[in-house]
Amino acid sequence: METTEAFEGLRCFDCGERVDAMATGRCPDCGGILDPAYDYDAVSLSTGGPVASMWDYEAVLPFPAASANRMGAGGTPLVVCPELADRMGVDRVFLKDEGRNPTGTFKDRGAAVSVAAAAAAGADDVALSSAGNAGHAAAAYADAAGLDAHVFLPERAGFTQKAMVEVHGGDLHVAGGEEAQIGDAGRAYERAMADNEAWQSVKTFVTPYRHDGKKTMAYEVID
Template identity: 65%
Template sequence: METTAAFTGLECRDCGAAFDAGEATHQCPDCEGVLDPAYDYDAIDLDREALASRPFDSLWRYEELLPFSRESAVTMGEGATPLVDCPKLAAELGVERVLVKDEGRNPTGTFKDRGQTLAVTAAAQHGATDVALASAGNAGQAAAAYAGRAGLDSHVYLPARSGFTNKAMVNVHGGDMTVVGGRIGEAAAAYEEGLAENEDWYSLQTFVTPYRHEGKKTMYYEIVEQLDWAVPDAICYPTGGGVGLVGMYKAANEFRDLGLVDDRPAFYAAQASGCAPIVDAYESDRDVHEPVESPDTICGGIEIPDPGASPWILEAIRETGGGAVATDDPDILDAAIQVAQHEGLEMAPTCAAAASGAWELAERGAFDGDETIVILNTGTGNKEADVLRSHLMSQGI
């Protein structure tokens, strides 16, 4: 494999075992736990001046802190998304500053591109010919796009409720798509059957591949640089599987430990009330979630009733002094519309859970008034514009 100098291999989050990245490709061979890319941080020579001298052109500008080099990457220039100042939202929340990290500007319109550029690069380096995953929609579209760029065949399992844009673009990118009746759980079951029947398929599934959270951690690197190396007080993130949240938590520890910054932000997991296993675990002071038996939310991207990395998510929000918050679907849709009308930014319903969560936190008195809050908009609103317009029409607008 073509890896960067400081990348040392993979470590299991559960049992602590270490593995060579050329041999271990997915979950821990010993306990099936989540594998996490590891580095010799003492070998990393990276400072603010070095980063300032580089073009702000893609997430691969941080290659010292990634497993693979820019030259070996399957990339479309993902990352380097804008951090948009939102003064009206700041006034409404009663804080000093609100900024939206607008991941809708990525190649396929969501932050899933950050994870798939790493995961598909790993697949290509492992000699894969076919990649596969189950997805609520956006990750499947991104996987098909990056697989196509790498010359790999992709097999994407989507629930019937996935949006038209995701389904259409999986096909447009050349993906083999299977639409499954029901929700993400049914799609995941069908994917598992397909994987069992095709031993040559390489999984791109969340936390099965070790690399998707590694790509998403770069959101935090960019946020801090875009704030001129000031660490925000809080980051609100729409949380289903929590891949981006644990990735950013890892990145916050890395930047602090490398001496690039002194602090970490408080991370807040925002969920929909109809599927809030992290919120329930947080409020019950548990270290692991209990699966939601009957999930029901319009926010399909975060309707994850059984998130496999919940201990890591709960660690991230507790260790940073953050928390977890759930809001109802109508409030989430209202938040998406309010952001669009007041600031011009387009948030899909799933993503707007972070904005709705920030409003709820402000109403609860979680903020003192002098904070800088970053809200993650993980995907563009025009993928589900029909949902937002229908909500407006139901209000007679």
């Protein structure tokens, strides 16, 4: 598995335990959330110019851009909103337009990194439960990486989210009836994961790499 120079593996948020970079789930010692660790002193976080994509920050991502399926996530514009600023009584307001991402939400960032991690680990299948948008993003990035995505959504998820999972070749599972909540999808996902040990989870805080990809929003705002 090729990683970036500053990437130091995974560390538990709670107890500080170091864990193998390909681990998923919670800390084996205390059950805490795992987080990618970096030697930030060894890199510069500024791109020094316009940001084309989230992979402009590959120095503080676990995998080099060349090893990931770059569908164009990130590099979204800050939009000046003078009318909103007037209503709020402040000088300026900017909105980060994450709708410009390939699947239309900020979920692309987490999907890009977590699917890259699954591919690097040799997985053939990824899985998650979602309210909708994350499932769409996971299916899209898995398809681009040549992986199968198993997506568990509640019945009340939007038609578009369900349809787009299937458009990208995802294996869609709809949980519960019309009143089903995300928890119903989560329970269906957990049962399926127990029966399919080879599947790699790309669910938030089960994979450490979903939240790692999302941090690039902050870097872009600062740059």
